[in-house]
Amino acid sequence: MLSSLRATFVLSLSAGLLLSSCEQHKPATTTPAAPAAPTAQARYECPMGCAGSQSSKPGKCPVCEMELVKKS
Numbered sequence: 889m890l891s892s893l894r895a896t897f898v899l900s901l902s903a904g905l906l907l908s909s910c911e912q913h914k915p916a917t918t919t920p921a922a923p924a925a926p927t928a929q930a931r932y933e934c935p936m937g938c939a940g941s942q943s944s945k946p947g948k949c950p951v952c953e954m955e956l957v958k959k960s
């Protein structure tokens with residue numbers, strides 16, 4: 889009787905700990921640790937905004953062959 893009471897107490901205690909630890913870990917998982925997109929680097933894009941024309945270096949658009957323009 890007493891041991892089962894203690895078991896439920898420990899269970900609820902650990903459940904509460906789990907919940908609180910989850911809440912603490914939430915902001916860490918939602919915020920990206922390392923930026924995947926190179927936003928600081930110069931980007932070049934077709935002035936026509938063609939899909940797949942974005943490049944990290946100057947060149948020509950693979951779609952319409954226009955000169956890529958630098959994007960800030």
Ligand SMILES: [Zn+2]
Nearest residue numbers: 934938949952
């Ligand atoms: Zn283009």
